[in-house]
Amino acid sequence: MAIEVRPATVFEDVRTMVGPKRPDANVCWCLSYRIPSTRNRALVGPERGRLVEELIAEDIPPGILAYDGDEVVGWAGVHPRVDTSFQRNRKIPHIDDLDVWSVWCIRVRPGHRGRGISHALLAGAVDLARSHGAPAIEGYPVDNDGKKVDLTMAYVGTRALFEAEGFEKAADTTSVLNGFPRVLMRLALV
Template identity: 35%
Template sequence: MPTITIEPATSDRFDDAEHVFDAGGDGRSCQCQWWTLTNADFTRTDQSERRDLFEQEIAAGPPPGLVAYVDGEAAGWVRIGPRTLQRRIGRTRAIVTATEEPLDDASVWSVSCFVVRKEHRGQGLNAELLAAAIDFARKGGARVIEAYPIDGSVGTHPVNDLYHGLLSTFESAGFREVARQKPDRPVVSLALT
């Protein structure tokens, strides 16, 4: 049985996060900046600039996510933090019209992105990352966690779209569906207090 540890993404773990991003999905090109930038800013930046932004975000703190290690190798990533710091969320109509929470409430956190290296997929690492994210948010003072997963039981989805996480993973962790703007795109929520 592999040993899994999950740690906050701090400056000394930046290279580990990059190792995760380098092995599958859009992590490498996105650098987990999709949710932090407006569409115009994201389009204007290239991979190198997004990498620099991600490094600066980690250095400035607080940690914008968690890095999972499998037997000491960086294997997974989850973005977890105040929703107010993920600017694109407040500009995404399907979320804005569906959320039950005020958009300017910093006690509402969001889980918005997962990346797992290809060789570590199918082993339940997203569930481990989500459990650690819930604990991290609780310790960070979050009142509610929101997420915007894919309902895998509806239609087909390219692997790269699964960075949102699967609805079933969130349901297993106790999240409840609060709205559904598209057949395969629910908004889910977990109250922590």
């Protein structure tokens, strides 16, 4: 079956991809880059899921989901940079004043990896940004030079993934993840 990518508007599917196994657990919910760090630290347990429900109801959803038939198999966090912590991040530079979008998390469910779903998610993030008039979209993947990235840290993507979808390196960063430097990758949309 072909992978279909859609805006993340179904809470249960978002929960499947980024929510906890236990409702009281303090997992990311893909909020760590989406909201200010003080608010992120203050939200605990079910409050995190309630905020995600609110974000899903906004005009621009907090991300996109990939489906294999009716089964949700992937997630990508994507939104205008101005609404993310990247707007204030000191380790990831702003290269200009464009109202760019950021894609910061790409996640594929176990058992579905190795089928190109990450590529479909990144292409879907580009489509969502373009459909909302974004002039460009950025990502901040690791530059791992083909070396293995720990799966718990692979959520930012790799430079090779972004290059395969037409992104180009726009700047170095001072951010490091899993021992690898992160780079600012950008794709112009206009």
